[in-house]
Amino acid sequence: MQTTTIKIQGMTCGGCVNSVKTVLEKLPGVDQVDVSLDNAEAVIQHDAVQISVEQLKAAISDAGFDVTN
Numbered sequence: 352m353q354t355t356t357i358k359i360q361g362m363t364c365g366g367c368v369n370s371v372k373t374v375l376e377k378l379p380g381v382d383q384v385d386v387s388l389d390n391a392e393a394v395i396q397h398d399a400v401q402i403s404v405e406q407l408k409a410a411i412s413d414a415g416f417d418v419t420n
């Protein structure tokens with residue numbers, strides 16, 4: 352299990368936080384997701400063999416938010 356922190360731009364409310372969280376939690380290989388509006392980031396525990404950091408970032412982008420790292 353790997354912990355990855357991804358900086359996200361464009362989240363403005365709890366609804367956005369939930370959207371990002373839901374999208375990430377649905378992905379295979381993702382164990383735990385913690386999304387913070389204040390810190391503008393998602394902390395994700397995932398199996399790096401099943402899902403890469405790039406795939407996590409792509410999922411966030413597809414949901415309509417900008418990844419800044």
Ligand SMILES: [Cu+2]
Binds near residue numbers: 363
């Ligand atoms: Cu929102």
